Amino acid sequence: MPKISVPLGPQHPALKEPGNFTLLLEGEEIVDAVLRLGYNPRGIEKAAESRNFIQAMYLIERVCGICSHAHATCYVTNVENIAGLEIPKRAQAIRVAVGELERIHSHLLWLGVAAHEIGFDTLFMYSWRDREHVMDALETLSGNRVHYSMNAIGGVRRDIAPEDEKNILQKLDLLEERTNYYIKLATAEPTLHARTKGVGLLPKEEAVKRDACGPLARASGVARDVRRDDPYLLYRQLDFKVITSDACDVFGRLYVRVFEILESIKILRQVLGHLPEGPIAVKAPPKIPAGEWVTRYEAPRGEDIHYVKADGGPNPARVKVRAPTLANFESVDYMLKGDQLADAPLIIAAIDPCFSCTDRATIVRGGGNSSIEMLKDLRLRAIEYYKKKGIDFGKIG
Amino acid sequence: MPNKNSSFESLLEEIITKAPRRIWARPKGAAYDCIKNLKEKYDFAHLCTITGLENGDNFEILYHLAQEGTGNLLTLRDILPVSAAKTKSITDLFQSAVWYEREMLDLLGIEFEGLPAGNRYPLPDDWPAGDHPLRKNWKPTEAR
Numbered sequence A: 001m002p003k004i005s006v007p008l009g010p011q012h013p014a015l016k017e018p019g020n021f022t023l024l025l026e027g028e029e030i031v032d033a034v035l036r037l038g039y040n041p042r043g044i045e046k047a048a049e050s051r052n053f054i055q056a057m058y059l060i061e062r063v064c065g066i067c068s069h070a071h072a073t074c075y076v077t078n079v080e081n082i083a084g085l086e087i088p089k090r091a092q093a094i095r096v097a098v099g100e101l102e103r104i105h106s107h108l109l110w111l112g113v114a115a116h117e118i119g120f121d122t123l124f125m126y127s128w129r130d131r132e133h134v135m136d137a138l139e140t141l142s143g144n145r146v147h148y149s150m151n152a153i154g155g156v157r158r159d160i161a162p163e164d165e166k167n168i169l170q171k172l173d174l175l176e177e178r179t180n181y182y183i184k185l186a187t188a189e190p191t192l193h194a195r196t197k198g199v200g201l202l203p204k205e206e207a208v209k210r211d212a213c214g215p216l217a218r219a220s221g222v223a224r225d226v227r228r229d230d231p232y233l234l235y236r237q238l239d240f241k242v243i244t245s246d247a248c249d250v251f252g253r254l255y256v257r258v259f260e261i262l263e264s265i266k267i268l269r270q271v272l273g274h275l276p277e278g279p280i281a282v283k284a285p286p287k288i289p290a291g292e293w294v295t296r297y298e299a300p301r302g303e304d305i306h307y308v309k310a311d312g313g314p315n316p317a318r319v320k321v322r323a324p325t326l327a328n329f330e331s332v333d334y335m336l337k338g339d340q341l342a343d344a345p346l347i348i349a350a351i352d353p354c355f356s357c358t359d360r361a362t363i364v365r366g367g368g369n370s371s372i373e374m375l376k377d378l379r380l381r382a383i384e385y386y387k388k389k390g391i392d393f394g395k396i397g
Numbered sequence B: 001m002p003n004k005n006s007s008f009e010s011l012l013e014e015i016i017t018k019a020p021r022r023i024w025a026r027p028k029g030a031a032y033d034c035i036k037n038l039k040e041k042y043d044f045a046h047l048c049t050i051t052g053l054e055n056g057d058n059f060e061i062l063y064h065l066a067q068e069g070t071g072n073l074l075t076l077r078d079i080l081p082v083s084a085a086k087t088k089s090i091t092d093l094f095q096s097a098v099w100y101e102r103e104m105l106d107l108l109g110i111e112f113e114g115l116p117a118g119n120r121y122p123l124p125d126d127w128p129a130g131d132h133p134l135r136k137n138w139k140p141t142e143a144r
Helices: A044-048 A053-061 A068-083 A089-118 A121-142 A162-188 A190-196 A204-209 A214-218 A250-271 A324-336 A341-349 A375-388 B007-011 B031-042 B097-107
Strands: A004-008 A020-026 A029-036 A291-299 A302-310 A316-322 B012-019 B022-027 B046-055 B058-066 B073-081 B086-088 B111-113
Touching (some): A004 A341, A029 A324, A044 A053, A068 A089, A068 A291, A068 A316, A214 A250, A214 A302, A214 A324, A291 B073, A302 B058, A316 A324, A324 B097, B007 B012, B031 B073, B073 B086
Parallel strands (some): B086 B111
Antiparallel strands (some): A291 A302, A302 A316, B012 B022
């Protein structure tokens, strides 16, 4: 049978962000897969070098729209260590609380996306409805739904009020009930099993060899979790389990993520209502001294690692961001091989890919002048542009 | 298994331990051999990432290696002159290094001997050769 090469992406209805997977098919079976990344370049690492340490923090937070707190915390921890700051316990607890709420929202978002790829849109709508409770909680804490901007160099920007703690703890009861429902669904629903079991296999030794991280690694039986292995913030004192599965397939990844939601709820109950007394930040020095640091952080998708170098000047000399998705892409071609074309979107979705995080590094040629233009003027310009090409939109309304 | 905590230090020089589990060092001899020994004998079996940076007349390549079980994160610093920016690829030791090495090739222009052929990352295919945006003297040009 002749082999056929099918491009999946960069623009494809099954992918939420741009990436290109060239799949070599023999019938319906994928025999080879070649990845091309780099469709979402924003030049954040370079841009950080021309901003001061505080501006760069807000910029780095925008590496990702889902795990924004993970990136900001990872960056700010580096800067604090270079400056020799020890941040107060209360600020650490607040960072943990936001981080775990972020994990719940990210996992519920993933559950919805995976359900949608499976064709189980009822589950997609249920899980995204429940995710709104977490988004509300994050909005209560930070004032924002996406970029929480909770961090400041030396601590956090906002305190948590006692009534908000109580309010969020109530929401957690509801979320726990819903998560238990999803667990029941995941373990009992035959259609879910049919679409996920044995799909996208990644054996344990391959996961280790390919440096997989986060839920992808844990679903292949690799018990790697930075929160336990290399504890930061308050994690050493908190009681939680590292969830693993030996299933090594998409079902295992589903299992790990839904049980991790329960663990995050457990962590939040140990933090909220028991916040250490004291200030929420220490004063940051006006000048960050020369130095370098590297920090690992367990983001919802896996290990996030940042490196910051300071040369004593107002701006960082180098900021390096390695988002978890880049580490996990090395496993994607292996998982695709031997599976059916119809399962490709699900297999790709099962690593919870975040292309924007991954492609943060490049620069689009640009810059120069910026201006504010009214919609009316833009419309006139568009009409002129098309008129030159022989199409006159001016006649239409 | 040798003592996980200290005996790997014989492979390193200029060791600085800035905080618990944060080790910074330079390799004794070639970086590739040092990384191979660290991986095979001392369980530094997880490559977190590789940072490339420009520092004056040199490029620095920082290999961030994590040790299984101890949480130790070793940052191994290899220094290359900008004028002869070529080193041995570690992709045969760590498969995931392929992304990080391609990234340094595109953004800084460091060449890696033994880096497998494949799509470039992360710059577009029509990006001019010899143009490396993360170099300190690189400035964005006006939009066309």
